[in-house]
Amino acid sequence: MRVRKEFKRREGVKSARLVVIAAEGRSTENIYFESMKASLCASDVHVEVLHRDSNDSSPENVYEQIRKFMAEYNIEDDDQLWIVVDKDKWKDKMLSTVALYCAQNANLHFCVSNPCFELWLLLHIEDVATYDKEQMEALSKNKKVNTQNTWLKKRLKDLTGHYRESDYDATELLPHINTAIERAEKLDTVPTDRWPQRVGTRVYLLAKSIIGKTEYTDKSQRGGKE
DSSP, X not given: OOOOBOOOOSTTOTTOXXXXXXXXXXXXXXXXXXXXXXXXXXXXXXXXXXXXXXXOOSHHHHHHXXXXXXXXXXXXXXXXXXXXXXXXXXXXXXXXXXXXXXXXXXXXXXXXXXXXXXXXXXXXXXXXXXXXXXXXXHXXXXXXXXXXXBHHHHHHHHHHSOOBTTBOOGGGTGGGHHHHHHHHHHHOSOTTSSSOSSSEXXXXXXXXXXXXXXXXXXXGGSSOOO
């Protein structure tokens, strides 16, 4: 029988709760969560951001990255392993498969943004709940507006002056994280759904867990509907 290794947790905090993050994007999410780890992580939390070299970014591939981590290391009861993916191009069937895996393991958490992770970044600087019907439709569809940018990427670029998915300053956003949490929570009008069916993002739950703002409880993975 294979013996799992002990993961080296935050120095000086033997009981640190482990928060492991595997994300669909190769850069955008990692830039943000590494910045959180460096400046906003609660003293009793150890954040580990898993990086990926390949372009295999389907929800199932992200889950597989987490599964391999769980197979290698001992996981404590209060440890959390997060699968961070976008809704945009993925079919409900694929999302449902990964949501089921998460529902079957209390350590696994399914974190979906609809349409994508950039929505979470935008909520730090703008309240999309104030959008009119036309703006909300454009956000929801998030179509390409030019050769380089989708609607959300262009919006972030217009508001911050510079944004590329592999090159942006997350430290400028983090002072507004509590505002982003509040805005995202208000958008999440049906928390029992396994992912946001309309514009919304569950990243606020992960952010709360990292900063230790509240005890994390995910209603969407315990018998919730699609």
